[in-house]
Amino acid sequence: MRHEIIMSGFGGQGVLLMGQILTYAGMLEEKHVSWIPSYGPEMRGGTANCSVIITEGLAGSPMVEEPTAAVVLNLPSLDKFEAAVRVNGVLIVNSSLIDKAVKRQDIKVYHVPVNDIAIELGNLKMANMVALGALIAAIDAVEMEVLFTAFAKKFASKPQVIEANKAAINRGYDYVKKSLN
Amino acid sequence: MRHEIIMSGFGGQGVLLMGQILTYAGMLEEKHVSWIPSYGPEMRGGTANCSVIITEGLAGSPMVEEPTAAVVLNLPSLDKFEAAVRVNGVLIVNSSLIDKAVKRQDIKVYHVPVNDIAIELGNLKMANMVALGALIAAIDAVEMEVLFTAFAKKFASKPQVIEANKAAINRGYDYVKKSLN
Amino acid sequence: MAEVLFSRPKALFDIPTHYCPGCHHGIIHRLVAEVIDELGIQEKTIGVAPVGCAVLAYDYFNFDMLEAAHGRAPAVATGVKRVHPDAAVFTYQGDGDLAAIGCAEIVHAAARGEKITTIFVNNAIYGMTGGQMAPTTLVGQVTSTSPYGRNLETAGMPIRVSEMLATLDGPAFIARVAVNTPANMNKAKAAIKKAFELQLSGQGFCLVEVLSICPTNWGKTPLEAVKWLEENMVPHYPLGVYKDVQEAAK
Amino acid sequence: MAEVLFSRPKALFDIPTHYCPGCHHGIIHRLVAEVIDELGIQEKTIGVAPVGCAVLAYDYFNFDMLEAAHGRAPAVATGVKRVHPDAAVFTYQGDGDLAAIGCAEIVHAAARGEKITTIFVNNAIYGMTGGQMAPTTLVGQVTSTSPYGRNLETAGMPIRVSEMLATLDGPAFIARVAVNTPANMNKAKAAIKKAFELQLSGQGFCLVEVLSICPTNWGKTPLEAVKWLEENMVPHYPLGVYKDVQEAAK
């Protein structure tokens, strides 16, 4: 399966990092991966997003136009990417900040209150990891264990943050898995 | 006849002006004319020279490689251009400054003490005009009257210098014509 | 009916800006616009925008503008002013734009006594490109290209532009101001006003350096940033008038 | 055997220069070479030639040199010095080269406190290209691009480079000298020596501005030119030391 994922949110919500960790995990699984951010002044105060590709086949173009999955952490992101998601694709919606209804019927939508979960876990900054866990639950792009390894490698210099974030990833994962039942 | 003339001397000897006046005269006679200077740092303290073309035919290239006539006002100029003059061509040598013998046998050489003549006329600066007169005597490229007109036009703003220079041109002309007898 | 004690100046369009929360660029824009309103010169003002965070200034100001190449606003403004000697021509430039790449252009516009006004926004950093070191970055200040803090040995001391330009004969007015307090804002506005007035009366080149915050790239909240400006920038960049031909004439 | 009281310094090749009769470039070359001889640093000197009449300096100096693009000698020298921190690196630049096109490069080399020495030959004109106006041309001075005399209104006042750069923190030594009299020549040489010494002891950027004549483009004999320099240039460009960290430290 070729995963083409877009992650999008406010500048400070950590979507770029979230994408990088997923990409890192894909690399550890020896898949072909790429990550590319949107860049430029629109980042300033506006939205930030990145595209991640994880595939066993040809690397090809790193650009994602019709994502197989999208994570939208705020309203402008939903507005921007809802229509783009591929038929039968996945959309993770941050229901803590977005109360607008999703119109698409031909995709799988998961409403996850990632901010609330993160605050519950004691740190709003981990909302992105909650969302990442939720995404993995929905698309199984990488193994959870590998994801943790990726996170740990990325934060090798800050081991103290690892456990909490692992918990956040797990909480997001569980939230979606539960809703799948 | 296509006249291809080189005039050469020290920076301050006025060879560029001399060439311009000849070119101007050619223009007044409705011939095709061009004038082109050597330029660059070698002018500084070194030699200056210019190439003049006067022709009834095609203007063509303004560059002169094998002059039909050359005027050399100092020794480096003689060294530089003696060999270039076309067979049967004309060489005017400023004998006031050059006592080296000319080696070429296949060209017409006129030794004219242009500095001395100019000093005699009261102004060393007119040496170039003496040389110009000498050249015209040797090659008949333009009418003397037209040459005077050209000079007068060029110095329209300084009418007081015209007569003296006319005299200088005439002296150079006569000097060569006399030697032709 | 309600009397309006404070509202947007005419010379600024009523649209949101792209500036980060708290960024002083917005305040400085407003002060310029207020001065243009008060002088009644909107119709004959021609602005030159820089490359920097204020690159879109032409979207906000309601008068004719040109977008200059990075650092070249003074040259562009010179071209404009020589065509329209009666226009009020000004450049709006950041510290990277003016003091780094555009150093020659500002020095020479000042030296020529070019009759233009320059609003020089010194925020000690390259805002637009994401927080690199500027010629005005303070020693020890961490930026994305001085990750260990600006190093005196390898990068030298920050340039004091106003002091440097004040040694030239061309400038009519040079002042350094800040917009961190109401009192300073008043002084800033007065300086900007003078910098336009002296241009229009043909006295020469006028520059107002405005110390400004970049909360985003300083990694601070706007209120923290204002404090940092007061405690760190003002000591190195003393506020004041560095040149004033009018005062000198008195 | 004859004792030789005065002869050519080792650091200068024994060949004729292309400079015009009387041009001070020749004297300034010699002073630089004498200083290099006296400091015994010929082997570790790397010079940077400008674009200007001194463009061929590398033909005359007997040590390694680079020919820089017009105005960029300070940037080139910076590149060299950062590779060879122990070398004696200097630029030799004219007023067009340094004060016009190379304005940003000299200001920033100075501001960075780049450990190089700059010999700045101010002859108030573009010599090499045949006598155009320089940033240092005096008001009223006739040149081939100021045929009616430099116009204060349109071209501004000449820039005093030493004064301007002295406002920066990076320079260790800045002096303006002339070579018009034996006494001034001594001072000039002393300044050049100091400008090398302070570079070598790592104090920072050092610049010596040498007022110089251009008889050819000034349209004067060398002796007239020297007089013109004394009567016209020196008053606008006062000789003296503008910065000296050593003195300041005392």
Add this chain to the structure above:
Amino acid sequence: MPKPIFFQERCKGCALCTGACPKQLLVMSTTFNGKGYNFSTCPDDSECVGCCLCARACPDIVIEIHKE
């Protein structure tokens, strides 16, 4: 009575105005505006003296000061 009028959707939540009010009347909201920012509010404008300092401190011209 003078009072501040907020163009709430323009507010970027920088809080510069709160620091500027001599009467300390301004408070940041805990909810977000459409842009996602906490916005400035004046829960009780009865003590407003119409000094306009809040408005002048605002980089985004969010505040107008009106006087009835």
Add this chain to the structure above:
Amino acid sequence: MPKPIFFQERCKGCALCTGACPKQLLVMSTTFNGKGYNFSTCPDDSECVGCCLCARACPDIVIEIHKE
């Protein structure tokens, strides 16, 4: 006795040296050197004090000062 030694072919005839000699010993030639310049000469060097000022004034290092 000190005396100036001229490298005559290098002289450009600028006359700066003539102005520099405190004893006014130097005189420009009326003839030309190979480059076409009048060159500097010291017709009588007996009064030369070996101050080297002429040599230092010369942009072209035409003059050496020797002392027997």
Add this chain to the structure above:
Amino acid sequence: MSEKVLMKGNEAIAEAAVAAGCRHYFGYPITPQTEIPEYMSKRMPQVGGVFLQAESEVAAINMVYGAAGAGARVMTSSSSPGISLKQEGISYTAGAELPCLIVNIMRGGPGLGGIQPAQSDYFQATKGGGHGGYRNIVLAPNSVQEMADLTMLGFSLADQYRNPVMLLGDGVIGQMMEPVEIKENNTRAVEKPWAAVGMHGRAKPNIINSLYLKANELEDHNNRLQKKYALMRGNEMRWEEIHTQDAELILVAYGITARIAQSAIDIARENGKKAGLLRPISLWPFPEPPFVRLAKTATAFLTLELSAGQMIEDVRLATRDAKPVYFYGRTGGMIMSPMEIYQEITKILDGKEGK
């Protein structure tokens, strides 16, 4: 002003610009074009215009940008290294669609090179030495008269298309004197309602700009530019042909090289060799039609340049490589003589030269 006068090519440019109503000149001295700023420094004050010696070529082109954006007819001039410095500014001027005249009187390179004539900036001028894929009209005079005439034409085309126009000369034509008639101003007067002149009652500000942060808007802008360039290609190809009709060998040369080639063709014809000259006058747009036509009748082409070979690529593209295209070039300020060219002609026509 319609009498012939003897002028340097550089002076002819300057005087023609004055005649064309150009009242703003910004430049920086550099050999071999310094006569242009020098002339302008004399003339502009006489006609109430502005001569400004900028602190650098970079400043000069940006002053041009400002003055053009403010609605003036404006020019700058330089030579090779100085033109390199202007590349960013030229790209901005093209991007903001500002009319102006940029003169390059080429000298030898690369680097500081020398100051003698060359034609080695052809690529830079015609392909865009600056970034971003813009186009300038490039005109190549081959006489002092054309220096004047193409200057006037240049101002007209610049205004007509709102585009920079480059006059690409060489040191020879810049420095040489020939009789020239400075014609009366024959340029069109063009309204510039887009210029930044102050609003003066206009409802909306005029903005001079080349920034389009949104990719789709920048693409739209580029598409508009490309449409304009297609229009120029359709309308503004210019060339001259001499003895091409029966020619076996077509010499291709511009500027001074074309003059020399003409002399060489004279020699060739005298010797019974059928050579002709196709002289591109507009180097961009490159005049393709005559190449297409002559590729049918001629047996070969010989491109002559004072460079190591640049225009030859356009010759090959224009002829679609239908016939062999030979090359002869000199560099560094060396100039070929008619005889040298004649020898090349002989080699080719006598079949001694492989392609």
Add this chain to the structure above:
Amino acid sequence: MSEKVLMKGNEAIAEAAVAAGCRHYFGYPITPQTEIPEYMSKRMPQVGGVFLQAESEVAAINMVYGAAGAGARVMTSSSSPGISLKQEGISYTAGAELPCLIVNIMRGGPGLGGIQPAQSDYFQATKGGGHGGYRNIVLAPNSVQEMADLTMLGFSLADQYRNPVMLLGDGVIGQMMEPVEIKENNTRAVEKPWAAVGMHGRAKPNIINSLYLKANELEDHNNRLQKKYALMRGNEMRWEEIHTQDAELILVAYGITARIAQSAIDIARENGKKAGLLRPISLWPFPEPPFVRLAKTATAFLTLELSAGQMIEDVRLATRDAKPVYFYGRTGGMIMSPMEIYQEITKILDGKEGK
């Protein structure tokens, strides 16, 4: 350092440069390449190298000139407008034959343009945006791995030929992250006896210079340069071919466009359409041999660029116009999708498109 890491293309360039022994970086920030100076500002102090943020791109390239002339392995990087500003300096560096690496991570233009990816500086890079007719080797990576590998290669080639090498990337490859292995330094160590390092006992000074005032000497210098360029043409052409052997249509693309083209070819092959990819890796020297060969077997070429069409000229020249060469391009930061390309392929192979 031989484990794979996830890096941005820009970072891979920087880290590969460090691995290659580059200890001098001079640059100026500009999107989308600012990660390079930022990375260098962190790394250089760690390895005892020099990171210097210059006052401008002009200063940066001249610092490179100085450091290269002084014998260092040195680099600079910028993006389109900044590279335009470096043109004079690049010409000097080429003229003085100084080895250095110049990185251009292209963005949309002309003028200020935008900051999104583009490939519209192809002409500037390959034909010489500067004056005087020099040549740089131009390498075009299409992955983060190649960003690293071609950086190392670039330093080797620069030293080997004493010539500037340009790494020409685009915003996508600069900004994207992929796994990359920074190889151990595989560059050759080259003696630089010509460098200006101080004489230290050497008998004659070393002079770094591009000035030759005498035309014949400048021509000699140019002839030497041209000989060197011919050598590079002979030795340094690089390209990659994918599915070209049986291909009817040859897609020609470099950099990110080649990646997208590869995806399009996958789609085409799935749909039974025989498309292949010829990817030039060295843009100069342009790899002519495969074009000559494939012009015999394929029926047409399709050039794909993020520009209005620049490399297409080299494709036509390399194929000698033997087969139709089609073009598809996007500009201004817009990026074509594999589907868009596939549609072009279809149009051509189904014969719906005139050339």
